[in-house]
Amino acid sequence: MPEDKSVVRLGFLGMGVVGCGAANILLKNAAMIEHRARCRFEIVKVAVRNPKKQRPVKLPPELYTTDPYSVVTDPRVDIVVEVMGGLEPAFDLLVTALKQGKSVVTANKELLAKRGSELLDIAKEVGTDVYFEASVAGGIPIISALKQSLAGETIHRIVGIVNGTTNYILTRMSRDGMSFEQALREAQEKGFAEADPTDDVDGHDATYKIAILAAIAFGFRIKVDAIYREGIRNIDISDIRYADELGYAIKLLAIAKQEDGVIEIRVHPTLVPKTHPLAAVSDQFNAILIEGENVGRLMFYGQGAGGPPTGNSVVSDIIDAARNIVFGSKARIVCTCRVNPKIKPIPEIESRFCLRMDVVDKPGVLARIASVFGSNQVSIASVIQKESQGETAHIVWLTHKTPYAALQKSLNEIKQLDVVLSVRPPLWVESD
Numbered sequence: 408m409p410e411d412k413s414v415v416r417l418g419f420l421g422m423g424v425v426g427c428g429a430a431n432i433l434l435k436n437a438a439m440i441e442h443r444a445r446c447r448f449e450i451v452k453v454a455v456r457n458p459k460k461q462r463p464v465k466l467p468p469e470l471y472t473t474d475p476y477s478v479v480t481d482p483r484v485d486i487v488v489e490v491m492g493g494l495e496p497a498f499d500l501l502v503t504a505l506k507q508g509k510s511v512v513t514a515n516k517e518l519l520a521k522r523g524s525e526l527l528d529i530a531k532e533v534g535t536d537v538y539f540e541a542s543v544a545g546g547i548p549i550i551s552a553l554k555q556s557l558a559g560e561t562i563h564r565i566v567g568i569v570n571g572t573t574n575y576i577l578t579r580m581s582r583d584g585m586s587f588e589q590a591l592r593e594a595q596e597k598g599f600a601e602a603d604p605t606d607d608v609d610g611h612d613a614t615y616k617i618a619i620l621a622a623i624a625f626g627f628r629i630k631v632d633a634i635y636r637e638g639i640r641n642i643d644i645s646d647i648r649y650a651d652e653l654g655y656a657i658k659l660l661a662i663a664k665q666e667d668g669v670i671e672i673r674v675h676p677t678l679v680p681k682t683h684p685l686a687a688v689s690d691q692f693n694a695i696l697i698e699g700e701n702v703g704r705l706m707f708y709g710q711g712a713g714g715p716p717t718g719n720s721v722v723s724d725i726i727d728a729a730r731n732i733v734f735g736s737k738a739r740i741v742c743t744c745r746v747n748p749k750i751k752p753i754p755e756i757e758s759r760f761c762l763r764m765d766v767v768d769k770p771g772v773l774a775r776i777a778s779v780f781g782s783n784q785v786s787i788a789s790v791i792q793k794e795s796q797g798e799t800a801h802i803v804w805l806t807h808k809t810p811y812a813a814l815q816k817s818l819n820e821i822k823q824l825d826v827v828l829s830v831r832p833p834l835w836v837e838s839d
C-alpha cells in the first residue's frame with residue numbers, strides 16, 4: 408500500500424485567468440482535496456511574464472519567476488501545470504518536463520490540437536501522464552467522460568457548441584436583434600471575446616476542440632487543417648430572422664461523425680431545429696451532445712470558459728495525475744489513437760441546406776430556379792417567397808439531404824440566371 412499522505416509538488420507555467428482559478432481552488436479546498444486525493448499539494452514555482460502584476464490569488468511572491476525553464480527543470484516539481492497558452496515556448500517546455508518524467512496538466516487547446524500527438528507519444532515512451540480536461544469546453548468534464556466513462560462505448564456522433572464567444576454573439580443577435588458588430592463589441596466589453604476575436608469568430612477555436620474530442624472518441628489523429636471551417640462573420644440579422652420564422656436557431660456547431668471508419672468533421676454555422684436540445688443553449692454557455700451505440704444520447708452542458716470553471720477542470724486533472732504518482736500507476740490512460748482517419752471530403756457530405764436569394768419578381772422565376780435544383784438532383788423540402796419589395800422578391804429554400812457538391816453546382820448555375828440578383832451563402836441544417 409503506498410504512503411497515505413504524500414506531498415505532490417506543482418510548478419505552474421502561467422498564473423492568469425485559468426492559473427488563478429486553479430490555484431484558488433487548491434488553496435481554498437486544500438483540506439478536502441487532501442482527503443480525497445490522499446496527498447497534499449504544494450505550489451513550489453510559478454512562471455509569469457510580469458511577477459509584479461497584481462493577481463487575484465494569494466501566493467508567496469518568492470514563488471514567481473520569469474524563467475519558465477526553471478519550472479520544468481526544477482527537481483522538486485512532480486506536475487507541471489501549463490496555463491500560459493500559445494504554441495511556443497509551451498510545446499518545448501512541456502517536452503522538457505515530460506522527458507524528465509514529470510506529469511503534465513494543460514489547458515492549451517491549440518497546443519493539444521496541433522502538437523498533442525507528439526506530447527502524448529513522448530509521455531507514452533517515458534511512462535508519464537498528459538492531462539488536458541480544461542482544453543475543451545472549460546468547466547465541462549467531457550474529456551474524462553470520453554476517456555473513462557465511455558471507454559467501452561462506440562461513439563457515432565459528437566455535436567457541440569464549444570465556443571462561448573460565438574454562442575454569446577449569436578444569442579444577442581437572435582434574442583435582442585443586435586448586429587454582429589454590436590454583439591461582438593459587447594462580448595469584448597464583458598470579457599467574453601478577445602481584443603482580436605479571429606480565433607473565436609472564424610471558428611479556429613472550435614476546430615481545435617472538435618479535433619481533440621474526435622481523436623479521443625474515434626481513436627484517430629486528425630490534423631486541424633483537415634477540418635472544414637466556416638466562422639460566423641457572414642451571419643447577418645436577416646439570416647437569424649428567417650431561421651427563426653422557419654423554426655430554427657443558428658448555432659456555430661462543431662460536428663464529428665464516424666460511419667464505417669470514415670470520419671465527417673466540420674465547424675460551421677448551422678440551423679438547428681428549435682426542438683433540438685442544442686437550440687436552447689444560449690449566451691456564453693457550451694454544450695456537447697454525444698451519441699453512442701449503447702448509451703444513446705448524452706448531453707453535457709455548462710460554462711465553457713472563465714477562471715473558476717476552467718480552474719476546476721485543471722484541479723481535477725492535477726488530482727488524477729497525483730493519484731497516479733502516489734499509487735505508482737502513471738501512464739495508466741495513454742493516447743488511444745490507432746490509425747490515420749479517412750476523412751470524407753466536404754463535397755461528398757450530405758446535409759440539408761437553407762438557401763436565400765433575391766430575384767426579379769416576375770412569373771416563372773421560381774420554376775426556372777427549381778428546374779436547376781432538379782437537374783442537379785437537389786430535392787427541395789420547402790420554399791417560401793416573401794412579399795416583394797418593389798421589383799425584388801426574396802426566396803428561402805430548404806433542401807432535403809443532398810451532397811454539398813450538388814448544392815454548390817446548383818448555386819453556381821443559379822447565380823448565372825439573369826433573374827437572380829443575389830444569393831446568400833448556404834447554411835447547413837442539422838437534423839434532429
Ligand SMILES: NC(=O)c1ccc[n+]([C@@H]2O[C@H](COP(=O)([O-])OP(=O)(O)OC[C@H]3O[C@@H](n4cnc5c(N)ncnc54)[C@H](OP(=O)(O)O)[C@@H]3O)[C@@H](O)[C@H]2O)c1
Nearest residue numbers: 421422423424425454455456457490491492514515712713
Ligand atoms: N480563459 C479561459 O476561460 C480558458 C478556458 C479554457 C482554456 N483556456 C486556455 O488556458 C490557457 C491560459 O489561458 P488564460 O486565459 O489563463 O490566459 P492568460 O490570462 O492570458 O494567462 C496567461 C499566463 O501565462 C503567463 N505567460 C504567458 N506567456 C509567458 C511566457 N512566455 N513566460 C512566462 N509566463 C508567460 C502570463 O504572465 P503575466 O500574467 O505576467 O502576463 C499569464 O500569467 C490558454 O491555453 C487558453 O487557451 C482558457
